[in-house]
Amino acid sequence: MRLASLAAMTSRQQNRPNPARRSEASRQAILTAAFDLVGEVGYARLSIEGIAARAGVGKQTIYRWWPSKGAVLFDALLTLAAQGSDDATGAADAALPDTGDLERDLKTVLRATVEELTDPRLDGMMRALSVEIITDPALAALYAERLDGPMRKLKLARLRSAQQAGQLPQDTDLDLAVDMLWGVLRTTWLDRSRPLTAEYADLLVRTALNGLRGPAHR
Amino acid sequence: MRLASLAAMTSRQQNRPNPARRSEASRQAILTAAFDLVGEVGYARLSIEGIAARAGVGKQTIYRWWPSKGAVLFDALLTLAAQGSDDATGAADAALPDTGDLERDLKTVLRATVEELTDPRLDGMMRALSVEIITDPALAALYAERLDGPMRKLKLARLRSAQQAGQLPQDTDLDLAVDMLWGVLRTTWLDRSRPLTAEYADLLVRTALNGLRGPAHR
Amino acid sequence: MRLASLAAMTSRQQNRPNPARRSEASRQAILTAAFDLVGEVGYARLSIEGIAARAGVGKQTIYRWWPSKGAVLFDALLTLAAQGSDDATGAADAALPDTGDLERDLKTVLRATVEELTDPRLDGMMRALSVEIITDPALAALYAERLDGPMRKLKLARLRSAQQAGQLPQDTDLDLAVDMLWGVLRTTWLDRSRPLTAEYADLLVRTALNGLRGPAHR
Amino acid sequence: MRLASLAAMTSRQQNRPNPARRSEASRQAILTAAFDLVGEVGYARLSIEGIAARAGVGKQTIYRWWPSKGAVLFDALLTLAAQGSDDATGAADAALPDTGDLERDLKTVLRATVEELTDPRLDGMMRALSVEIITDPALAALYAERLDGPMRKLKLARLRSAQQAGQLPQDTDLDLAVDMLWGVLRTTWLDRSRPLTAEYADLLVRTALNGLRGPAHR
DNA sequence: ACATAATCGAGACGGTACGTCAGGTCTTTTT
């Protein structure tokens, strides 16, 4: 899916502005302001006016380019993720660690996720985005495609590799497997039902792999 | 925990009103209006003013007894749940089915949950409440104690019964087990990442019990 | 006019309460609270609820006996005036000073009025009552009859005495004369257009008596 | 005094809005609505919300430009007066009639004032404004400067002219003279103590000029 | 002397309006 069709999904405006004349400085300022503010005041008190004021930008500049508060947030995270990836050799080549030991690799990755969710800035941002996703199916679809999708691909790739190595059965539903690992983590984080620690990540990986009935003697 | 301490957690007001003089008719009208409206207009467009108008009640009567929109929603669901339980022999005696066959029983229960989440009225209500819980830690605690807590107790009881019957290992983390069943279901529902069907429920139960590595030869 | 007919004018209630059972303590408390509060917070922020709270009285006790905020204020001033008169030999016998020298006597009385209007408590009270009178014709009539009326009688009596003594022409409109003295004073006070001083009172009396054209050579 | 300093007196807001971008249409609509409503429902039931609704304007647009209900009323009257003056040769050139006969001229003017106060719309408006002036000293000052002030100047000019013509003594306090004529009229009107007629105006002028002691033989 | 009925304090209730905040649109001026 290319940018044009994405814009079609995102935008509700008739007289589409000309992206070529867009001010990159304003775009960056808005995204940064949104990210900072959601970390400072939380989702509930985040306002478009606040973002505009913080970014030193007219409100219309936001409304011109984004259809909703959630879209700005979404874009902020997307940009952030892209910048993060740029540190490495590029997003396309990114992959989860594959040492051959599935359990060890999963623990590594889930520990990293736990750490991210513990950062208060990312916590605020992710919660805000979660709210938007729950509320707005269109944004949820966008999220699934642009943010969650690429990540899920990497996860599935790692699991498929394990499947090919005979460490997972051929008939395992890999999408469900992803949910059973990262989905459970996400629920626990959203509900704050237990502290997110490395130990919890480890336990989660072990239990998901072995099942509730426990490890078989292999 | 008794009502007094619950009220202490819920209320932020100084001059606490006298619950003895509370109008039960208004309380019911507000809860019903909130439940109906969240189903009709969705969470984003739900307003206290709207609830008050629909219920034929002054705004102050809502603010007098609930600290936030989320608390009203929460109470609406709680009341609904209580009424639901009253249909049977009473909430106290409620228990999950226990035929001795854990897998079968879990499938029964998760299928029922799937059905509930498919009802558009409950869907709207639960999404609204989820948003509030994500946003407001105080409400999350209340939710954990009053709504999720009792349900979780029943789930844990069923799992413990299986543990005692030797169908689950003694060292299984039962709280994690609950998250691995219902938490995954909740994530899938929140993200709308796949259709919620009875088959999905069955697959989920099977996978969670056996683990991603698949069933062992026992 | 007796109390019964006054009550008939004042009250709008159907089931008239029994005055014999009325709590004198509450009545006093309400009147005092009203008087104190109007001095403290001014007319704009004076509320029935505030009076009730300050008086330690239920709101209904106010609504039962007075038809409006203005009526309470009016009653407070009336009671106060009555108590003031009781210090002397009684309201009925009260009279303005009559030394035979009209100008001197008028100056004495107007200086006293100036002093009263300078007291912040009476100032607040009188302003509040003025507002009510301007707004509510019924209350204005009541005021004219019960408060302004008796005072005006005394003033007219003093002027008539001067008339009989040949100090004022027979055809002088005495009501207008009263307005020309006390009415001008009231306007100046209401508008705060100049400081109210004894000198001003003197000047006013002199000018009103002699006319703008100045004293004739008699 | 220029507009800037007037605004400084009137406004209590921090982030002063930019008057250059003000909507003249909204301003007119608000003033007209206020004037009409005060005539229809009276001062007591006049509300900012009502004015906004009638004017088809957001409440904030009123709060942005006026500090209080009274200020709106005040402005409405001011605008009306300005429009009234524009019918003639302009406000600057306005002057009271000066035929050389002071008594005749004063009677003419006071009769006109009587007529104005008899118009129910102006009556309602003026009563409302009077209430605000009594209550709010800041507004009283504004009134004294912007509405009463200019009128008083004209009155004083006419009286000074009479003084120079030898029709009034040099030492007459002209401000007091104004109060003795228009102030008495105002009191009578506010209290509704007698019907306002042309005859009353004539009597008032005669009595004020000649004094209560009556005309001297000149 | 006691039953009876009304007043009392208290305050919850359905309302209206307050003054504020933000949403999303529109217009003006600057870059």
Next chain:
DNA sequence: AAAAAGACCTGACGTACCGTCTCGATTATGT
């Protein structure tokens, strides 16, 4: 032509009081 600025209409917020209405808990007779 986009951007900064911000006025505009709209709608909801949470609060303060309005005047009415129930609640027990005192009185205060009147048989």
